[in-house]
Every structure is written in C-alpha cells, then in structure tokens.
Amino acid sequence: MALRIKGIFILLLFQCVEIFCWKAVPSVSNPTTHGKRKPPTGRHPLLLVSFDGFRWDYLDHFHLPTFAKLQQQWAHVEKLQPAFISKTFPNHNSIMTGLYVESHGIVANSMYDDEHNTYFTPGRHNGTGWWDDAEPLWLSNQLSGGVSGSAMWPGTGVHVRGAEIACGMRYNRSVPFEDRVRHCVACITDKKANFVTLYWEEPDRSGHHYGPRNSTVMQKVLSKVDDHLAFLLSYLSDKELLGHINVIVTSDHGMADVEQVIQLDSCLDPQMYIFVNNNPIAGVWPRHDLQKVFNLLTECSKYLKVYKKAEIPSEYHYKDHRLIPPILLVAEQGWGIVRNATLNKSPRFSSLRRKLLLVLRTRP
Numbered sequence: 001m002a003l004r005i006k007g008i009f010i011l012l013l014f015q016c017v018e019i020f021c022w023k024a025v026p027s028v029s030n031p032t033t034h035g036k037r038k039p040p041t042g043r044h045p046l047l048l049v050s051f052d053g054f055r056w057d058y059l060d061h062f063h064l065p066t067f068a069k070l071q072q073q074w075a076h077v078e079k080l081q082p083a084f085i086s087k088t089f090p091n092h093n094s095i096m097t098g099l100y101v102e103s104h105g106i107v108a109n110s111m112y113d114d115e116h117n118t119y120f121t122p123g124r125h126n127g128t129g130w131w132d133d134a135e136p137l138w139l140s141n142q143l144s145g146g147v148s149g150s151a152m153w154p155g156t157g158v159h160v161r162g163a164e165i166a167c168g169m170r171y172n173r174s175v176p177f178e179d180r181v182r183h184c185v186a187c188i189t190d191k192k193a194n195f196v197t198l199y200w201e202e203p204d205r206s207g208h209h210y211g212p213r214n215s216t217v218m219q220k221v222l223s224k225v226d227d228h229l230a231f232l233l234s235y236l237s238d239k240e241l242l243g244h245i246n247v248i249v250t251s252d253h254g255m256a257d258v259e260q261v262i263q264l265d266s267c268l269d270p271q272m273y274i275f276v277n278n279n280p281i282a283g284v285w286p287r288h289d290l291q292k293v294f295n296l297l298t299e300c301s302k303y304l305k306v307y308k309k310a311e312i313p314s315e316y317h318y319k320d321h322r323l324i325p326p327i328l329l330v331a332e333q334g335w336g337i338v339r340n341a342t343l344n345k346s347p348r349f350s351s352l353r354r355k356l357l358l359v360l361r362t363r364p
C-alpha cells in the first residue's frame with residue numbers, strides 16, 4: 001500500500017514544487033499530528049480545473065491562443081501519464097485522492113458489484129458507498145479546518161464517508177461553463193473556500209464523437225475550450241483574484257482513434273458473461289464457467305489481450321480490489337471492444353490514450 005500511494009504523491013508534490021504552491025495545498029500525505037489534523041497553513045486558495053479528455057498534443061496541432069499564451073507565461077508540463085485505466089471517473093478520483101485506481105476503488109466509469117448485484121454508472125451511484133474507500137482531498141481539507149468547493153468534479157456531488165462538500169454543485173451537464181466558474185469564484189469569495197475544483201466535459205465529449213483527428217470539428221470544439229479558459233482568467237481578474245490564488249489546469253486522460261471494434265458476442269454466447277465498461281479496456285464477469293469464458297476470449301482476436309484478474313500486469317496497479325472484474329480485456333490502440341455493434345451504436349468510436357496535459361499557474 002505504501003508504495004502505491006508514494007508513486008502518486010510524488011506527482012502531486014512535483015506539481016506543487018514546480019509552482020511553489022505547497023503552502024496553498026492542503027497536506028494529505030501526513031494529515032495527522034498525534035491524532036489531530038493539521039490546519040491549512042496557506043492563505044492562497046487553490047483552483048483545480050479539469051478539461052476532460054484534453055489530449056496532450058492538442059496544443060501542437062490546433063490554434064489555441066489562450067493556452068499558447070499560458071504555455072509561455074505559466075509553468076507547463078508537456079504530458080503526464082494517467083492512472084490505469086485511462087477513464088474519466090477513475091482518473092479524476094486518482095487526482096483527488098493521490099491513489100492508484102485499485103486503492104481508491106472507482107475502478108471504471110461503469111462498475112458491477114457482484115456481492116450486492118448492483119451497478120455503478122456515472123449518473124446512478126448516489127449514497128451507495130462506492131466512493132468511501134479513499135479520503136478525497138476535498139474531505140481532507142475540510143477535516144483540517146478548510147473549506148472545499150466544487151463545480152461538478154466527479155465524486156464531489158456525493159457523500160463520502162458521511163461527509164458532504166461545503167460548497168458543492170449538483171451535477172447537471174447542461175449548466176454552462178460560465179455558471180460553473182461563477183459558482184467556484186463565489187465559493188472562494190463568499191464561502192472562503194481554500195480548495196475548489198472545476199470540471200468541464202469538453203473536449204472529451206466531442207473527441208469521442210468525432211475523433212481527435214477530425215481537425216475541422218475539433219478546432220471548433222477546442223476553440224470553445226480556449227474561450228472558456230479565457231473567460232475563467234478574465235473573471236478571476238474582474239474579481240481581483242488573479243495573482244492571489246493558485247490555478248492548476250489539467251486533464252484526466254488523452255484520446256485516440258478507434259478504427260475497428262472487437263465484438264465479444266461474436267466470440268461467446270451473450271448469456272455466458274456480464275459486460276462492464278467498453279473500449280478500449282473492458283471487464284467481463286463470467287456467469288458460470290470462468291475458464292471456458294477465458295478460453296473463448298483468448299481466441300477472439302489477436303488485437304485483444306485477455307487477463308485473468310490475478311495475472312493483470314503489476315505495473316497497471318489494477319488488481320487488488322474486489323470491483324475489478326475476474327477477466328480484464330485490453331485492446332491494442334486503434335481497436336475498441338463492444339458487446340456487439342448493434343447494442344453499441346456510437347457513430348464513430350474513439351478511445352482513450354494514456355497521455356494528458358498539465359498547465360500550472362501560481363501567484364506572481
């Protein structure tokens with residue numbers, strides 16, 4: 001356990017050392033002193049912003065003037081490696097907890113709990129304890145006497161270990177970016193929040209639909225994201241916060257084209273298994289005969305790696321949790337995994353790649 005935690009904390013510490021913002025970040029690596037939480041020591045709030053699915057090299061291939069300006073002016077890391085699996089909920093919770101996925105327990109965007117025969121989906125998981133395995137930063141901050149806020153960061157709209165975020169915003173994808181920014185700023189100015197997170201669904205949504213290499217469409221989508229970042233900076237300036245708070249702009253994972261799909265129903269009887277999650281990494285829960293399902297899957301496609309849970313490569317840090325399925329499927333880049341193409345009607349498949357962007361900013 002200690003090794004797994006250490007790996008991610010080095011990453012977070014690196015972010016902070018780079019921008020000299022350590023005092024503004026609540027301490028979670030050693031949150032207790034003789035049983036008591038250390039109070040927050042910084043006077044400068046931290047705003048953590050995630051643009052979902054922002055591939056690391058979008059900056060090189062698209063005209064993004066605000067991002068380009070910040071690349072020059074802010075600290076900037078070329079790319080980062082997301083946690084495995086490279087999906088939205090697991091990675092946002094890794095950022096929020098400092099833990100690998102197997103340690104915080106949000107092991108996929110969609111999960112199956114075989115003990116209770118229940119499912120987790122992004123829109124249906126309130127109050128079921130799915131998030132209780134690890135203490136998120138927002139809760140550590142509050143337990144240390146700070147005030148946390150969020151606009152729709154995954155996992156901040158639910159109770160965790162019985163606690164609720166102080167300045168939250170219930171998830172509603174139709175709420176405009178500008179309203180989310182206003183909410184976050186109000187958390188800082190009115191509620192005196194010292195740690196606030198902001199989540200936006202693009203460019204992930206469009207990247208999945210159109211593909212990251214669709215330059216015409218993605219330029220429009222990314223220009224809008226660039227406009228959003230410009231609005232954020234302008235609004236912080238209007239509120240006289242710019243220069244007085246720390247801002248980190250990051251993402252959860254990248255994006256890659258999927259040109260062909262592997263259809264599992266063509267390889268084994270649909271009644272033999274429960275399918276959880278989809279491309280390019282999928283989970284299979286055999287209904288009865290694990291070995292038979294495993295054997296059929298290994299013969300399904302040469303572009304598919306099939307692992308029994310105990311044999312998942314240790315470098316994934318994706319093995320030691322009861323919600324990780326008995327069989328894990330990992331497709332080669334360029335390939336997706338679906339149950340069958342009739343059920344999965346996404347017009348164009350895109351998948352996630354293990355890269356992401358990070359831009360850092362601190363007070364001058």
Ligand SMILES: [Zn+2]
Binds near residue numbers: 089252
């Ligand atoms: Zn995502």
